[in-house]
Amino acid sequence: MASSTPPLLLKKPVKLACVQLASGADKAANLQHAADKVREAAATGAKIVVLPECFNSPYGCDFFPSYAETLLPSPPTPEQSPSFHALAAMARDNNIYLIGGSIPELATDPTTQKKTYYNTSLTFSPTGDLLGTHRKIHLFDISIPNKITFKESDVLSPGNALTLIPLPDYGLVAVAICYDVRFPELATIAARRGCFALVYPGAFNTTTGPLHWRLLGQARAVDNQVYVALCSPARDMTAGYHAWGHSLVVDPMAEVLVEAGEGEAIVTAELNGERIEEARKGIPLRDQRRFDVYPDVSAAGPAGAEA
Template sequence: MFTNVTTSFWQGIRKTNPFLLSKSFSYRMNHFNASLVPKDFRPFRIGLIQLASTSNKDENLKNARSQISEAVQNGSKMVVLPECFNSPYGNQYFNEYAETIEKTSPTYNTLHSIAKELKVYVFGGSIPERKDGELYNTSMVFNPYGDLIGIHRKIHLFDVDFPGKMTFRESETLKSGNSMTIVETEFGKIGLGICYDIRFPELATVAARNGCSMMIYPGAFNLTTGPLHWELLARARAVDNQIYVASCSPARDVSATYHAWGHSTVVGPDGVVLSTMDEKPGIVYADIDPEKMASIRKSISLYTQRRFDIYSETKPLKLNEN
C-alpha cells in the first residue's frame, strides 16, 4: 500500500513519533536499537539507474528494462529511474510524451512487467502524466508482484531564474501535486519526492517522523544547479533526519536541449556519500543498513533531544516594519 500525506507539515510533525523514547536514561540505553530505527526497516541493496534518455520513448523503455535487469543481477532489491526517464526533459516535450496512468499505457505496462518479471521494487523515476486535462510530473512505484503501490506528483515546480545563465518555469506547462507520498515495502517505509522537491526539507522531515528510513528523489538538476547543490541537498536531507537519501539523475547528453548534471548519489544517515558516479550512463549501487542508522542515531541523539515543547507550533514571524 502507499500513503499520500495531505496534512500540513506541522500536523505531520505532531503525529505519533515512532522513534520517541522514554525519558528514562536506562530505557534509552537498553532499547535504542529497537526505538531509534523503524521496526520494519530491513537491509537491502539499491541500484540507481542513470539513463541517457532519447526522443524515442520505445528505446528509452527498452533501455530501462535492460539496465534494471543488470542491477537485479548485481543484487539490487530496489531500483530507481531518473526524472523524465522515458522522454526528453523540457516544457516543449511534456504534452507530446504525456501518458495517463493506466495498465494500457506504455510506461505503466513496462514498469509493471519489469517489476513482476524480475521480482524487484521499481521506483519509476518520473514521466509526464496527463490527468483530467492537466499535465503533471509523476512517479510510479511498483512492488515485486507488479502492483502499483505509489504515485507521487511533483509538489514543487521548478521555476527559477539565474540572470545570464538560465530561466526555466515548469509551471508554464505542469500542474503541481498536492500530497506527500510514503510507500510501504518489505524493507521498510520509503518517502518519495521529485527533483525540486528535495529543496524543501519539510518533506523529508515529515517522512522521517512517520517511520521512513529513506527518501528517494529522481531528479534532473542542470549544469548550473547541479554543481552548486545536488550533493549538498542530498547530504543535508540525510543528516537533518538521520536517514538514507538516494538521488537519481539522467545521464548527461550534450546534444540534447537540456543538459543534466548526472552524479546519481546515495547518502547515509550520517550525511556521508556512500556511492556516486560521474555524468555518464551507469548504475550506482549501495547497501542500506539499519545498524548504521542505529549507530548514528545513538551517537548524535536527535530523536531524544527534539524540543517539541518549543517548536511544536511554528508560525511565520511578524516582521518589525519600524
Template sequence: MAGTAAERSFVAACVQMRAGKVATRNVDQAARLAKQAAEAGATYVQTPEMTNLLVRSRDELFAAILPEEADPSLAAFQELARALKVTLHLGSLAIRLEGDRAANRAFVIDPAGDIVARYDKIHMFDVDLPDGESWRESATYRPGEQAVVVQMPWGGLGLTICYDVRFPTLHRALAEHGAEVIASPAAFTKKTGEAHWHVLLRARAVETGAFVVAAAQGGRHEDGRETFGHSLIVDPWGRILAEAGEEPGFILAEIDLDKVADIRQRIPSLENGRRFAVTPLPVEPATLREAAS
C-alpha cells in the same frame, strides 16, 4: 512498521539515464540498466525523474504523454518488475491529466508488478535566471499536495523528486512519519548540480538520519539541456556509499537500516525538535540608524 531483522538489509541501485524525446527508447534504456542492476544483486532499483520522456517543448510533451491508465511505459515497467522480481521505483513519469496539465509522478512497483505507491512532485521549479534562461514547471505540471511514506518489507521509504531536495521541512516530515530511506530521483541541471547536488543530498541525510538514494539524469539531452548526473547513495552519517559519473549506467550499495536507528540514537534531532513562533522585529527607521552611527 519496520521489517524483521532478516529484512533490514538490502541492496539498492540507482539507474542513471540520458533520456530523450522518444519514450520507447527511454524505456528500453531504463529496462536494460535495471536488468543489469538486478543481476548484480539489487532488490530495490530506482530510476531518475522523467524516466519516460525528457523534452522542454510543451507541445512535444503533450503530443507524447498519456493518462496513467493508458501509459504503455508504466505497463512495461510493471512487467519488468515482475520479471526481475525487484521493487522498481520509477523516479517519475510524465503523466497526462485532465485539461492542459500533466503530473510529474513517481511510482513504486513491487516484485509482483503491482503499484504500491504514487507521489506527485510537490515543489515546482519556477525561475528566471540572469543569463536569460527560464523554467516554469508550474505552467505544465500540477503540483502535488500529499507527502508519501510507503511501507516496504524493510521499513519506510519517503518519496521526493528533484527540486523537493531544497525543502528540508518535507524531508523532516517524511522522517518523522517513519521514512528510513528517502528517495530523491532527479534531472538536476549541470550548473546547479555542480554547485549544490552533493551538499544538498548529504545535508538531507544528516538532518533526517536516513539513507538518501538519488538516481539522476546525466549528460547532454536531445532537447539541448545538460543534466549533472552523479547519482548518489548516501548513508545517515552523510557518507557517500556510491556515486556515478555523467554517463548512463548504474550504481549499487548495501543499505543496512540498523544504522538508521544507531545514528538517530546518537544524534536525536528528530526527537529534540521543538515547535516555535517567530516574532518579527520592527525595521528601525533609516534616520535612527544614521543617528546611531
C-alpha cells in the same frame, strides 16, 4: 519487561541501485533501454531499483504534453500508459521494488475535458503491483540571470500530497521528485513518520548541480538521519536540457556511499537499519527536539500518501 530499543526502520539490509539513463526522443526505445538497465541493476543483487526523472522522454516543457500518459483510473490500459505497464513488467520480471523515476502524466476532467499535466513517479512491487504514486509537489520555476531560466508551471500542475510508500519486505520509503529536495519540511515529515530512506529521482542541471546536488542529498540525510538516494538522467550535451548526472546514495551520517559521473551508470549501495540506529544513538536528535520552542512540522503536516 519490554525492550526500550525501537524497532529498526529498515527491517533487513538491502542493496539499492540508482540507474542513470540517457533518454532520447523515441519513447519505446527509452522504455526498452530502461528495462535492459533495470535488469542489469537487478543482476547486481539490488532489490530496490530507482530510475531518473522523466526517464521515458526528453526533459522540458516542450515535451511534457506530447509524452504524457493517462494513469487514472488505475490501472490504465497499455494504450493509455505504455510506461506504466513497462515499469510493472520490469519490477515483476526482476523480482524487485522499482521506483520508476518519473513520467509526464495527463489527467483529463471528464466533465469539462480540461487537460492537466503532472510530473509523476510510480513505484511497483516485485509482483508488478502499483504501491504508490507521487506527483511532484514543488515545480521547478527558477531564473538565474545569464545561467538558466526554467518554468515547469508553464505546463505542469503541482501534486498536493506527501508520498510515503510501504515496501513490505523492508519498511517505509518517501518518494519525491527533483526540486522537492530543496524543501526540508517534506523530508522532516517523512523521516519523523518512520521512513528509512528518502528517494528523489531528479534532473538537476549543470548550473545548480555542481553547487547543490550533493549538498542537498547530504543535508537531507544529516538533518533526518536516514538514507538519501538521488537518481539523475545521464548528461547529454546534444539535448536542450543538460542534466548534471552524479546519481548518489548518502548514509544517515551524510557520508556519500557512492556517486556516478556524468554518463550512463548503475551505482549501488548497501543500506542497513543498524546504521540508522547507530547515527541516532550517537547524535540523539530525536530526544533533543524542543517542541516547546518550535512546532513539530510532522504533527501539522499532511496526513497521508498520494496513491
